[in-house]
Amino acid sequence: WCNTWKMTINFCKTVLIYLSKRTLPSMFTYSFNGYTLERVSECQHLVVFLSQDMAWSMHIHSICNKALKKLGYLQRALRVAPQETKLLAYQTLIRPILEYGSTIWNPWKQCYINKIKSVQKKAVHFIFCRYNRDFSSSSNFAALNLSPLFNIRHTKNLKVLYGLVDSPRLISLDSYIRFHIASSTWSHHDLNISPFYARTDMFKYRFFFPRSIKH
Incomplete structure (x- = not known):
């Protein structure tokens, strides 16, 4: 197929991953032009981390850590910025990290849902510049016209389903x-x-x- 359509594959960036939860899945060796593909249990494709058991834990940990690092930078850079600027920074720089490709990896375990939610809560503390414990970030979502990320992922999935049917x-x-x-x-x-x-x-x-x- 590659030769017919003149497609060149970079074998240094190409790996083989089996998607299965079996203890002993059927294993095959794939070779192209004398090059045998490396078999891995996890890999990254278009910023999304894939694992053999499709658990998405690695991807969720990755995006949360990346979002928190960027949030820490914004807290230092926009310490005295107005609330509107902080909200815009969150919506343009942090939320896309937590939403990219969510139709694929949308978590169902509560621990991962809470992990992503905690990033949004910390962002609300940053936007209001309120870091004391008695400040409720959840009750202030509406004041910023923000929807919980779980609801956003759910709505996005329904939109994709509607688009396929339509x-x-x-x-x-x-x-x-x-x-x-x-x-x-x-x-x-x-x-x-x-x-x-x-x-x-x-x-x-x-x-x-x-x-x-x-x-």
């Missing part, structure tokens, strides 16, 4: 979406989507299709 030519919907055929139209409509049966948490929680359809 533009079926983008992908083959038969492989991902099953419309419910009801005998009565009184309680259902022709775009009612049947939920997926998920036997494993990897499929139930770690892909946006089953979760978005359920919601």
Whole structure:
């Protein structure tokens, strides 16, 4: 395929990763032009960290640490800046780090949800310049017209699902979406989507299709 379409692969930046939770997954060796691909358990692709078990813990730790480092810089650089400037800095420099590609890695474990939420809370303390313990960052989200990041990720997933249903030519919907055929139209409509049966948490929680359809 590469030779047909004149595509050159940089094998120094190309690795092989198996996505499976099996203790002993089936392993194969892939070679191209005499070069054998290195097998890894985790890698980075377009800023998103992928792991073999699709747990996303490594990616969430990475983005939270990156966002906190940038927040620390803003606290020093904008210490006496007005509130509007601090809010704009958060929205343009920190929040995109916590949202990029979230349709793929949206966490379902509460510990990871809280870890991302804590970054937003610290940003609210920075915006109001209030670091005392009696200051409630959660109750001041509305004052800044900020939505919790969990709600933003949920809304983004629903938008992606709607876009796929509204533009079926983008992908083959038969492989991902099953419309419910009801005998009565009184309680259902022709775009009612049947939920997926998920036997494993990897499929139930770690892909946006089953979760978005359920919601």
